Amino acid sequence: MEFRLRVWRQAGPDAPGGFEEHVVREVKEDMSILEVLDQLNQDLVKEGRDPIAYESDCREGICGVCGLVINGVPHGEQRKTTTCELRMRHFFPGQTISVEPFRAGAMPIIKDLMVDRTALDHLIHSGGYVSTRIGSSPEANTIPVAKQDQEEAMDAAECIGCGACAAACPNASAMLFIGAKVSHLAKLPQGRPEAARRVMAMSGRMQELGFGNCSNHYECQAVCPKDIDVKFISRLNREFIKALFKKRN
Ligand code: SF4
Ligand code: FES
Structure with a gap:
């Protein structure tokens, strides 16, 4: 198969950017969009041209670093699919495919398709962890956790921190991301003691880093x-209100 790629090129954070068109031939239907970019880069290098900068690591939907905007949609139009898992069989042969970086003020472009995701790390550092002593493994197994709480915690824990939620949101809000972290830990007894401090710290840091607030677009x-549900944003808001009351009393 053959595809025409419109790829965003930008030499650096402050350089002007624009689309560059390339035709990529001999694309197999099981190749991922990243493998098509790999193939294109090999051609560019052979021609002595600057290869396209983009990120990837696991290439199996786990690490969260590969996010690109494909035909205007973060991670592309295929539901519940990371960029690295987006296969070419989902496109029409000959189709023109636009490839852009995630766009959110808090995640600025470094070069071409690569963005600086440090803000997401800062959010985790502000409270997305458990620092209380919870004992050794056998003791942890003696703490009963209701099945529904376990399942909700694990649903929230599926977040891979890719930042697509912020890139899709018209307010560049990271509330689905921090909602997943706050809910995952607040649902488990090990995370409960720090729940109030965590939600206040993560919500405050989100504002400082330049992410916006949720206004219910559901993008x-x-x-x-990972199909993280917006109900975790409601949970985040409830945890925040509880923490406010706790602080005042
Ligand atoms: S909530 Fe979903 S889109 Fe947002 S960072 Fe987590 S996995 Fe990515
Ligand atoms: S490269 Fe790890 S999720 Fe895509």
């Missing part, structure tokens, strides 16, 4: 490769 859930 975040629509593009999330």
